[in-house]
Amino acid sequence: MSGGANTPLRRLVEKGRASTATARTATLLGAASSLASTFLAWSYGSAFPGDLTIYGYPGGAQVHVLVLAAVAIALLLIEVSPLRRVVTPGGVGGTVRVLASGVFLITAFTVLAIGVELGGLINVEWGGWVALVAAAVFAVAARLLPADRPAVWSYRLPDWVEFLVIAVVLGLALAAFVQALAIPEWEIFLCYLVALGAALAAAWRLGLAAWISAVGARHRGVTVTAAFVVAAAFPFTQGSDNHWLNVMVNVGIFATTAIGLNIVVGLAGLLDLGYVAFLGVGAYVGALLSGAAASSIGWNPPFAVTVVIGAVVTAIVGVIIGTPTLRVRGDYLAIVTLGFGEIFRITVNNLDGSTGPQVTNGPNGIPGIPDLVFLGVDFGQSHTIFGMNLGYFANYFFLELVLIAFVILVFSRMNNSRLGRAWLAIREDEVAAQAAGINTFRLKLLAFALGATLAGMAGTIQAHAISSITPDSYQFLNSAFLVAAVVLGGMGTVTGAMLGSVVLLLLPEKFRFFQDNKLLIFGLTLVLMMRFRPEGMIANKRRQAEFHEEEISERLGREAQAEGAR
């Protein structure tokens, strides 16, 4: 090409390069001043959470800004250093942009919240305004950074290093979780969530997260074991404080039930809106055989026997409910299961001696269920393990971990078997599945009964853990929450169901607003999820394909076209 034609182009390129440098400098400045601003006082009133009136000592949400800005600065510096080939092969534009957005959101929210809570923006000290301006400069300048390419970290390290990575990541996850629980003020907690979200999104953009999940997938067994070890370490972070342990025990029950439901919904594709009834059956079996004074059955077998009886009874109930209901499909099935779920609750309400035989004490339920004694361990006592005195809920927590491990084992064995393939076939095309020789009704009933059994086992533990059960704990709303947990977390994945349970049960503990508007918020969340990420937070690959068929076929089409052009 001739130089003449090139001149305007070259000028444009040089201009582009210059503006890239400018944008980088501006971003760096914005990030640095954001970081510096956290050492200023943002508020005149010390009543705001985190006490932002002190100079030279970042507190509350300022710490989040500090960390995000520091990471951004580090990345920007790496990009102009030789390290960039290793750490940021795809560039840092998108990563820094996400971090900057996080910083801006947190700063803006904090400044606004100071204004609202302390009675007017007059309470924002000049440091707060400086922080806001700095964050705005940071965010805008980051937008001007050149876009990055999707980065691929394909490093293969020696096994022991990768094991270490897994351990460190899971340890950090536990630390982040414990830290989140420890934040008492909702304002700071919200900022913490934003910061965490920004950090995670940044890790994805950088390629770090994808690499970590690839490492995890390479050493699956190690990852799963390490995850359980880390989960088992949780009680040790709480000491003898029972509050969050108690919450986590409820989360554990809920999560076990959700994984069981995920076999029914996620694997077999049967929408069951009355699932909580099976948890209820298990809980009533557990309560009636617990030796509680209010129990109508005097027999108090060892807990191992109770669990087996609970499992068998719920399996039978599952078959009884499933046999008529599984003859209908789709929406009809959802409505019929909903009806049967309510029938359970109403029946239990009426087995009170006046409108029916006395079995369940009716609406009064069964109070005073004694703590478990299992394998010689009294679950009502606190125990000292590794020199640490743990709250007594830790006992239940450990037992649940064992149960969850069992449920996960069942789930994954089912998913990766001939049976799992048959369920998938039924979900895909029931007629073709029948024509292939699959006994669709029996397999659906099996999924239904299996899910019921797992919920029943969880129920027997639940009765002891919450020590008092009433029919109202097993109403339709709870079934809806279970389905919501599965959908939110991801249909067909174990991690998804667990994550969904944690989110659904912990957020209301943290935000009063959530507590008061649970239904509104869950409804809204589900609508938004259906619109933007129908496969849930953690996607099952196949489910993802089901929800994004058009996009995938478009991509395949584009690839085929590109191949044809070549």
Added chain:
Amino acid sequence: MTAMLEVDDLRVAYGNILAVKGISFRVEQGQVVTLIGGNGAGKTTTLRTLSGLLHPVGGQIRFKGRRIDGMAAHKIVELGIAHSPEGRHIFPRMTIEENLLLGAYLRRDGAAIEQDVRRAYELFPVLGERRRQAAGTLSGGEQQMLAMGRAMMSRPELLMLDEPSMGLSPIMMQKIMETVAALKESGTTILLVEQNAQAALNLADRGYVLETGRIVLEDHGQALLGNDQVRKAYLGED
């Protein structure tokens, strides 16, 4: 000698409406028998009843001398009848290999299944090339190949093909028909339902012409091809 499949006065209804109004036909071992006829003649209904997806209101179906009318679909597959349904009905989001394996769902002989999968890939090389691909990404003709391959995976004694040429390009249609011919050569007994009467009758040992739920004509395949009535009604000649 009893025929492999004997259908006697079969009647099938959707609600109050009789779609198949008492038909009788036989399929002998090793034969290709075809049912032809226009839309709504009852061909697909007949096949779906034979494979147990529908239940008859009257008449008898005997397979190797045993009554199978009213039996559940999975039991009929177990007895040795495979059905490649109309509209292909492959599992679009499962891989090609998984589709084939599902065809062998009732079999427990792992090594032989693998061998049959390899044979399916020999018969349809395009399937082998894309074995890890989602079946929904295949073209219509390739999906038809998959549907036939899947039906063969149960090692059926009787293979029922419902409109294998439907919606295919002429070249694809020819390919599919060649495959049916090859299956016939290898000794598979086939019950073929087709709208493409010419192609079907060319292959068939015996043909039955259905009209609104009744058999109006039956003869050897070649004889039907030469039949004036058939030529006018189904081969577009006058």
